[in-house]
Structure formats: C-alpha cells, structure tokens
Amino acid sequence: MTTTPEPTDLDAFVYSRQPGYDETATRAAFAGAVPLRTIVIFCYDPRAAAIPTQLAELWPDEIYPGDLILDDHGNKVGSTATIFPIVVAGGRATDALRSITIGHHLFGLQRVVVVHHTNCGTSSFTPRGLLEAYRTEEGIDLSNMYSSDSLAIGHLETSLSYDVNLLRRSPGIPASVEIIGMVFDIDRNEFTVLTPPGG
Numbered sequence: 632m633t634t635t636p637e638p639t640d641l642d643a644f645v646y647s648r649q650p651g652y653d654e655t656a657t658r659a660a661f662a663g664a665v666p667l668r669t670i671v672i673f674c675y676d677p678r679a680a681a682i683p684t685q686l687a688e689l690w691p692d693e694i695y696p697g698d699l700i701l702d703d704h705g706n707k708v709g710s711t712a713t714i715f716p717i718v719v720a721g722g723r724a725t726d727a728l729r730s731i732t733i734g735h736h737l738f739g740l741q742r743v744v745v746v747h748h749t750n751c752g753t754s755s756f757t758p759r760g761l762l763e764a765y766r767t768e769e770g771i772d773l774s775n776m777y778s779s780d781s782l783a784i785g786h787l788e789t790s791l792s793y794d795v796n797l798l799r800r801s802p803g804i805p806a807s808v809e810i811i812g813m814v815f816d817i818d819r820n821e822f823t824v825l826t827p828p829g830g
C-alpha cells in the first residue's frame with residue numbers, strides 16, 4: 632500500500648500539486664508555450680555540442696537555441712526553440728526513448744534525428760572489453776544490463792541503422808514521427824544523411 636506524501640516547500644511549483652490542477656488544460660498550455668518540433672540525439676562529447684545549432688542553420692524552419700520568453704514579472708514562461716537535444720554517450724537511441732515519449736505527449740513531435748559522429752569515444756572500446764573491465768576492475772557483472780548492440784560503436788552505418796530501427800519499431804514513438812539518421816564529421820563539421828525518412 633502506498634501513501635501520497637504531503638507537499639513540501641520544494642513542491643510549491645510542482646504543477647500537479649497546484650490547487651485546481653487540470654491535467655488536460657496544463658498539457659494544452661505547455662504545447663502552446665513550447666514550439667518543440669524536433670528531438671536531436673547526439674553524443675555528450677564536447678566536440679559535438681554544436682550539432683543542434685548547426686542543424687538549425689541547415690534547416691530554416693528550425694530554431695535553436697532560440698530565446699526564452701519572459702512574462703511581465705521576468706518569469707520564464709516559454710521558449711522559441713523548436714529543437715530539444717538529448718545528449719548521451721555516442722548519441723545512442725536506447726537512452727533517448729523515454730524522453731521522446733514524454734516530448735511527444737507534451738508538445739507533439741514531428742521528427743527525431745539520431746546523430747552519430749566520427750572519432751567517437753564509444754568507438755574506442757568494444758562491448759566485450761567494457762564488460763570484462765567492469766568484471767575485473769569493479770567486480771560488477773553488467774552482462775544482463777545493456778544490449779551489447781547499444782554499448783559501443785564498431786561501425787557507424789551499422790550503429791546508425793540499428794538506432795533508427797530501434798526507434799522506428801518502438802511503441803513509444805508514433806508512426807507519424809519521422810526518424811532520420813545522420814553521421815556528423817567532427818573535424819569537417821559536415822552531416823551525412825545515412826537513413827533518410829522512410830528509408
């Protein structure tokens with residue numbers, strides 16, 4: 632049996648704890664305040680940080696990072712950004728699913744872009760090497776914790792194709808959402824589309 636904890640001061644701005652909270656109205660207000668259209672998944676490597684900015688330069692209908700929208704009291708009530716980044720090791724899709732589902736629920740998504748990049752740190756080790764190192768150095772067995780196909784990048788076209796298929800087959804992403812896979816050349820700042828929409 633679970634009990635609902637009493638609200639604390641930290642909960643003063645938790646939406647679902649406000650008097651008269653209306654979930655449907657709150658969701659509609661969120662969708663109006665946030666023009667999210669596209670989620671971009673990419674690596675947490677600092678050299679990859681400009682990926683969403685550069686995609687927004689390539690695609691005139693996208694805005695990133697955009698501007699914050701303030702109300703008369705200076706409260707942050709929205710943003711003009713149409714791209715939300717999901718920044719994870721290697722830009723692997725497995726880490727992004729929950730965030731995509733929530734993003735679509737709140738704001739309505741049109742496309743998801745998976746970007747893997749050249750010279751990625753996740754291509755410097757193998758799944759087997761990582762599992763073995765954890766076993767011998769930490770005494771931890773991770774062999775049942777992650778899919779070995781998502782742990783490291785051994786071939787960019789293979790990893791990208793795997794991730795696009797993982798997202799496309801996931802029940803957490805409606806079929807109306809376009810999935811695009813791209814490789815980013817970290818030194819030349821160039822994108823190559825490897826899995827175009829519908830491909």
Ligand SMILES: [Zn+2]
Pocket residue numbers: 674675676679720721722748750751752753
């Ligand atoms: Zn990387």
